[in-house]
Amino acid sequence: MELDELKYQLNQKLATDHASRSNADISALLKKKTHSVISKIKRSLIIEMVLCILFFAAMLYVCFITDYWSIRVYFGVFTVLTILMTFVLYYLYRRTDTLSNSDQPIKANLQTLVGLLEEFVKRYFQFTMALLPVCFMFSMILSYADPVEIPEIEKFSVKVFTARWQVMLFLGIYMIVLAISVYYFTKWYLKKLYGNYLNELKQYIAELDQ
Amino acid sequence: MSKEKEFISLLNEHQRIIHKVCNLYMDAHADREDLFQEITLQAWKAYGNFRGDAKFSTWLYRVALNTAITFFRKEKRQPDIFSTETVPDFNATDAYDPIEEQVKAMYAAIGELSKIDKAIVMLYLEDYSYNDIGDMMGITANNVAVKMNRIKTKLKESTQKYMTPA
Numbered sequence: 001m002e003l004d005e006l007k008y009q010l011n012q013k014l015a016t017d018h019a020s021r022s023n024a025d026i027s028a029l030l031k032k033k034t035h036s037v038i039s040k041i042k043r044s045l046i047i048e049m050v051l052c053i054l055f056f057a058a059m060l061y062v063c064f065i066t067d068y069w070s071i072r073v074y075f076g077v078f079t080v081l082t083i084l085m086t087f088v089l090y091y092l093y094r095r096t097d098t099l100s101n102s103d104q105p106i107k108a109n110l111q112t113l114v115g116l117l118e119e120f121v122k123r124y125f126q127f128t129m130a131l132l133p134v135c136f137m138f139s140m141i142l143s144y145a146d147p148v149e150i151p152e153i154e155k156f157s158v159k160v161f162t163a164r165w166q167v168m169l170f171l172g173i174y175m176i177v178l179a180i181s182v183y184y185f186t187k188w189y190l191k192k193l194y195g196n197y198l199n200e201l202k203q204y205i206a207e208l209d210q
Numbered sequence: 211m212s213k214e215k216e217f218i219s220l221l222n223e224h225q226r227i228i229h230k231v232c233n234l235y236m237d238a239h240a241d242r243e244d245l246f247q248e249i250t251l252q253a254w255k256a257y258g259n260f261r262g263d264a265k266f267s268t269w270l271y272r273v274a275l276n277t278a279i280t281f282f283r284k285e286k287r288q289p290d291i292f293s294t295e296t297v298p299d300f301n302a303t304d305a306y307d308p309i310e311e312q313v314k315a316m317y318a319a320i321g322e323l324s325k326i327d328k329a330i331v332m333l334y335l336e337d338y339s340y341n342d343i344g345d346m347m348g349i350t351a352n353n354v355a356v357k358m359n360r361i362k363t364k365l366k367e368s369t370q371k372y373m374t375p376a
Contacts, residue, residue, distance in 0.1 A: 002362065002366065003316065003331070003334075003361075003362050003365050003366075006309075006312060006313050006316050007335055007337075009309065009313040010313060010316060010317060010320075010335055011230075011335050011336070013313060013317060014229075014230040014233050014234060014332075014335070015226050015229060015230050020225065021222065021225055021246075022222070023218050023219065023222055026218045026221055026222060026225075026250060027214070027218055029246075029247050029250045029251065030214070030218075030250065030251065030254050032247055032251065034248060034251040034252065034255070036248060036252065036277070036280070036281075036282065037280065037282040040282070103256040103259055103260070103269060103272055103273050103276070104272075104276070104348075105272070105345065105346060105347060105348030106272070106275060106276055106279060106326075106329065106346065106347045106348055107347060107348030107349060108348050109276045109280070109348075110279070110280070113280055197282055201280065204279060204324075204325060204326055207324060207326045208326060208347065208348065208349055208353075209349075210357075
């Protein structure tokens with residue numbers, strides 16, 4: 001049995017299994033929300049931009065109300081970083097918006113989508129990892145330059161640590177464990193969100209190239 | 211006529227194309243509805259780029275297939291394959307019809323193909339030339355011919371398992 005022999009019947013079968021939509025039905029559909037991966041990225045970028053603006057406001061507020069110089073510097077720097085991040089997110093949003101053009105040939109569309117997803121995942125990962133050393137360095141420098149004493153923590157550290165090197169060792173291990181955890185967690189999270197889908201799209205491109 | 215009205219009228223006229231793509235790519239009714247909505251929305255978003263160089267039907271096929279291939283669902287409601295039981299059967303009678311049986315078997319075999327092969331078969335069934343299929347898929351006509359030969363062989367073999375001995 002050949003495909004060509006059943007062309008007509010298959011076409012009929014594919015075309016008949018549906019309830020026809022009226023103009024009003026189609027018009028109502030146009031007002032609904034799209035669920036494409038591009039829209040998901042765009043929605044995620046909008047949420048992150050809103051969060052950045054909220055963080056910016058919160059950190060600016062802390063900068064103004066605190067009496068400690070070190071906390072003011074710490075939050076001041078992160079206020080600037082948050083503004084920069086908002087611009088980066090906006091750039092990614094604009095780029096996603098321009099590239100999301102589904103009337104390209106199928107292979108080109110797949111390549112565009114893969115490129116976009118890879119860039120999004122890469123930037124997200126880079127930003128998360130870059131924040132770690134910035135946070136560590138700042139907290140170390142500022143706590144050295146302008147130590148803030150919190151009685152409960154002081155009491156606890158006196159009880160647990162007997163020498164300065166023990167504190168340094170604890171902080172070193174804490175930072176390494178945190179960095180490794182964040183590294184693997186971010187990788188796992190991004191793979192869960194986009195990794196399998198990305199592999200699927202790459203497989204389609206490879207199939208088209210065969 | 212406003213752009214939206216013009217689009218709705220064109221889409222209504224060609225909605226058969228979207229239904230065909232939905233039937234080919236989705237097994238469960240709810241999934242077909244979701245895909246229909248997604249294709250309609252994507253077509254509306256891309257309509258601004260439609261210059262009329264190609265026929266509206268060809269353009270709509272490209273948008274519909276792009277959307278179906280890249281359709282992203284967190285969880286699948288049903289396996290994305292067809293079975294002879296889920297093939298739409300509108301003229302079902304008790305009498306044995308060998309052609310109907312063959313169509314069902316072929317339909318089920320097409321359902322087992324990859325998303326890319328399904329797109330090629332769909333365009334082939336619509337009588338598009340290898341050149342046109344190549345343009346829509348973004349590959350050469352020769353590549354389409356090679357793929358089509360492979361698909362035909364695969365379908366010939368697969369249909370056997372769906373055929374019940376008469």
